[in-house]
Amino acid sequence: MTNADILIHNGTILTMGSQNKIISEGMLAISGNTICYIGKNEKGSIRAKRELDAQGGLILPGLINGHTHAAMSLFRGLADDLPLMEWLNNYIFPVEGKMDADFVRIGTLLACAEMILSGTTTFCDMYLFEEEVARAAKEAGMRSVVGEVIYDFPSPNYGILEEGFIYTEGLIERWKKDPLVNIAVEPHALFTCGEELLIRANDLALKKGVPLIIHVSETKEEVKQIKEKFGKRPVQHLKDLGLLGSHLILDHCVHINKSEMELLAESNVCVVHNPESNMKLAAGIAPVPEMIAKGITVGLGTDGCASNNNLDLFGEMGMAAKLHKVNKLDPTVMNAQTLMKMATIDGAKVLGLEKITGSLEVGKRADLIVVDTNQPHLVPMYNPYSHLVYAASGHDVKHSIIDGTIVMEDRELLTLDVEDIIERSKEKSKKVKEWVIMGRG
Numbered sequence: 001m002t003n004a005d006i007l008i009h010n011g012t013i014l015t016m017g018s019q020n021k022i023i024s025e026g027m028l029a030i031s032g033n034t035i036c037y038i039g040k041n042e043k044g045s046i047r048a049k050r051e052l053d054a055q056g057g058l059i060l061p062g063l064i065n066g067h068t069h070a071a072m073s074l075f076r077g078l079a080d081d082l083p084l085m086e087w088l089n090n091y092i093f094p095v096e097g098k099m100d101a102d103f104v105r106i107g108t109l110l111a112c113a114e115m116i117l118s119g120t121t122t123f124c125d126m127y128l129f130e131e132e133v134a135r136a137a138k139e140a141g142m143r144s145v146v147g148e149v150i151y152d153f154p155s156p157n158y159g160i161l162e163e164g165f166i167y168t169e170g171l172i173e174r175w176k177k178d179p180l181v182n183i184a185v186e187p188h189a190l191f192t193c194g195e196e197l198l199i200r201a202n203d204l205a206l207k208k209g210v211p212l213i214i215h216v217s218e219t220k221e222e223v224k225q226i227k228e229k230f231g232k233r234p235v236q237h238l239k240d241l242g243l244l245g246s247h248l249i250l251d252h253c254v255h256i257n258k259s260e261m262e263l264l265a266e267s268n269v270c271v272v273h274n275p276e277s278n279m280k281l282a283a284g285i286a287p288v289p290e291m292i293a294k295g296i297t298v299g300l301g302t303d304g305c306a307s308n309n310n311l312d313l314f315g316e317m318g319m320a321a322k323l324h325k326v327n328k329l330d331p332t333v334m335n336a337q338t339l340m341k342m343a344t345i346d347g348a349k350v351l352g353l354e355k356i357t358g359s360l361e362v363g364k365r366a367d368l369i370v371v372d373t374n375q376p377h378l379v380p381m382y383n384p385y386s387h388l389v390y391a392a393s394g395h396d397v398k399h400s401i402i403d404g405t406i407v408m409e410d411r412e413l414l415t416l417d418v419e420d421i422i423e424r425s426k427e428k429s430k431k432v433k434e435w436v437i438m439g440r441g
């Protein structure tokens, strides 16, 4: 008899590991923050302090949101159906200019509640006041990669650019030993960051051994701007500045061509695909099947709530699959299993966390969710990947464990006071309304 801290039994386990094993009538045991057993149900063989009955449901790795701006949850539905520049200039930038640390803290807690409730266990954030994001994520018990957005103009958080680098170095130092929080260097985009900033950000990321994350080629207009300014396409610009490498993560890559894909593939640069945001802002359709075929690792993200408008990765998976099918008029171009990989193990590879999360394997950290399949819309079940991508939603996630801690049990959040967060979020929305009116003069 072996001892463990938590035992989850009576479920079908989707490991998402290299062999993609599916174990029916399986059980999984956790010791501390680590998975110590995965196999067939033999309940008598392991004694655990806590037991969770999966009730015939699915046990799978927690989902990984590869790109978001968590605190933008407070801007959900503030302004929709507008041209990108009008949306940014008249709504998003004016309100972002007014916000403070507490605003970002409440918005991030709200986002963490939504993410845990919809099966996400790791997220990668880019925003302002990221110290608050790191703290909120830690309080929620979520695994995170966070980085302060830096650009050439002054920030409402740190002020002038020089301070942005000092702030980022401070984040790296303060959180370097944390088991859940990881820091990245995050210049905003090629049209907001000059060459000097980009080279310096890259040097810092390489020196500290952390990822470098940037929005690239989200819109046609952006590619046009870069070509006009530098006489080359965005990925070539990154290459000439010496930024391409396995530490680099590109968000979006909607408008990239074949030779750019080849450059990314040969330099092991990873990409995060954000289909719903790209659709809602009418940015375009990223060539994801082509990128995957070239050997680029592609993860999945929701982007911020203001351009999505939710953080549910189940919806994102289904939408991504259907978007690429209809784009190519070919239903075989992306399948459910590929989407599941993007939202789990490939998402972990993108963030450089594949040794600790993204699949269920003995020795890895216990980041996992249990999906309740005993519901009319999930019965019968011939193929679990199909249900997760095409039929399930975040509401079907019953339990969630992150780093060996139960953060949600029977849909009740154990780390966060949801009622309090909802109340505070409503308070913040009153401020947002005032800021929008002020911004219009």
Ligand SMILES: [Zn+2]
Pocket: 067, 068, 069, 215, 251, 303, 304
């Ligand atoms: Zn973004």
